[in-house]
Amino acid sequence: MPLRTITIEGRAFRWIADWIDIEGRRTIRLRVWGGTKTSQALQAHLVATFREFRAAVERGEILRRTAVVDDTYIRPRDVRAAIEYALAHGWDPRASGQPFRLTAADASPSDDLAFVDIQ
16 A cells, blocks of 8 residues: 655655454554654554444434444545644654554544544
8 A cells, every 4th residue: 555645734744544453343544754764653543433323323314223334434634633633742753763642532533533542
């Protein structure tokens, strides 16, 4: 899977997202680099929130027994939100060292996705 590029305030960030199975749940793994290949990466794991589905069930628009298929994907706007959040909370993409991790305690990048902790 090739790296994608997103530009924020004139700075290019390279990112990649893929899916992994964590305890039977489809999880999106996001990795972002803003410096050289040895610079500190941004790393996050995200899962679908199904907020819209749950709201539709509560409104009676969808039966509760309806099967749900998780086909959630990460959009560039979600990546932008994660990068902007990380930069505002201490990520220095030019620094070296261990990845800067976003966790369940951090704000979600969208209504569709939430950060989760991976051990």
